[in-house]
Amino acid sequence: MVNQIRLYTESDHVEKAQHFEAVLSSRGVETEIVTVEQLNARFLRLHPELGLCVDVDGLWLCANGMKMQPDWQAETARLKRASLKSEMIARACNLAEKPFLIDATAGLGHDSLLMAHLGAQVTLVERHPILFTLLEDSHIRARQDTFLSQVVARIHLVFSDSADYLKSRVEQKNLVDVVYLDPMFPQRDQNQQAPKKQAQVKKQMQLLHLLLPEDGEMDLGDHLLELAQDIAKRVVVKRPRLAVFLAGKQPDHQWQGDACRFDAYFQHELVA
Incomplete structure (x- = not known):
């Protein structure tokens, strides 16, 4: 099971990322918050490894230039x-x-x-x-x-x-x-x-x-x-x-x- 993962976010959403970092830590997943200038499609393409990202729309799973969440x-x-x-x-x-x-x-x-x-x-x-x-x-x-x-x-x-x-x-x-x-x-x-x-x-x-x-x-x-x-x-x-x-x-x-x-x-x- 994945128990270590990077969590990408922009400076405007660091506090929200820290919230998810704490939640995931309580569930046995170690996260490393990485603040980036722009969390856009180009960034995701250049970082194809499995990760998480946080933006105005919440928490996402990302990899291979894609991102997804259970979009209810x-x-x-x-x-x-x-x-x-x-x-x-x-x-x-x-x-x-x-x-x-x-x-x-x-x-x-x-x-x-x-x-x-x-x-x-x-x-x-x-x-x-x-x-x-x-x-x-x-x-x-x-x-x-x-x-x-x-x-x-x-x-x-x-x-x-x-x-x-x-x-x-x-x-x-x-x-x-x-x-x-x-x-x-x-x-x-x-x-x-x-x-x-x-x-x-x-x-x-x-x-x-x-x-x-x-x-x-x-x-x-x-x-x-x-x-x-x-x-x-x-x-x-x-x-x-x-x-x-x-x-x-x-x-x-x-x-x-x-x-x-x-x-x-x-x-x-x-x-x-």
């Missing part, structure tokens, strides 16, 4: 178009019932944002200190937005390893309506006849892959399925359309889309 404000148009009928994830997670839901594979939080908008009370779990801090900053900034403030009020962030968090809920018999799983690297196990040339991964995912290397640190989430089934009435797994089942377990029901599908595992015997 950019999701506003999608949220305003979304409805319980139009979104397949809403049917898969039974969002019409306004469930208490754990998103155990946070990513950039966009699915959690959508599910909260459609009525779920979401606990968003992330173990990587840098990614969690990026999510936390997005959550704080979204609270200042008139539209998003009502949505993120239904999102609770938890800094924890998902397996540890689910185990603690199992031990406490603390049940939940839905656990949602969207493993970071499902492409390794796609059940395809022949390899296909894939489109370039989006900028956000490219940078996440640099932060969260596939080998060792990340996995497919197989171990989370059984834990999730111990505490949730419904476990929903987002998969690429042709991917094999998580942990090799056939779901009770599926919702199929053009590019992805949702596999659902029902636990009718659980009583909260």
Whole structure:
């Protein structure tokens, strides 16, 4: 796991950078603040190594001339178009019932944002200190937005390893309506006849892959399925359309889309 990283900023935002330095230090990440004259596209191109930067819009992950953050404000148009009928994830997670839901594979939080908008009370779990801090900053900034403030009020962030968090809920018999799983690297196990040339991964995912290397640190989430089934009435797994089942377990029901599908595992015997 990345435990040392440079944090670039301009002189106007040093105080904000120092805040993030303290937060990351409390989470085991050592940062070196580097003040630059202009934190612009040219600077990022000339400093391609993985780093962080702070500007008027908050905290960013940067590398290879790119920068990204969980831009929840950019999701506003999608949220305003979304409805319980139009979104397949809403049917898969039974969002019409306004469930208490754990998103155990946070990513950039966009699915959690959508599910909260459609009525779920979401606990968003992330173990990587840098990614969690990026999510936390997005959550704080979204609270200042008139539209998003009502949505993120239904999102609770938890800094924890998902397996540890689910185990603690199992031990406490603390049940939940839905656990949602969207493993970071499902492409390794796609059940395809022949390899296909894939489109370039989006900028956000490219940078996440640099932060969260596939080998060792990340996995497919197989171990989370059984834990999730111990505490949730419904476990929903987002998969690429042709991917094999998580942990090799056939779901009770599926919702199929053009590019992805949702596999659902029902636990009718659980009583909260």
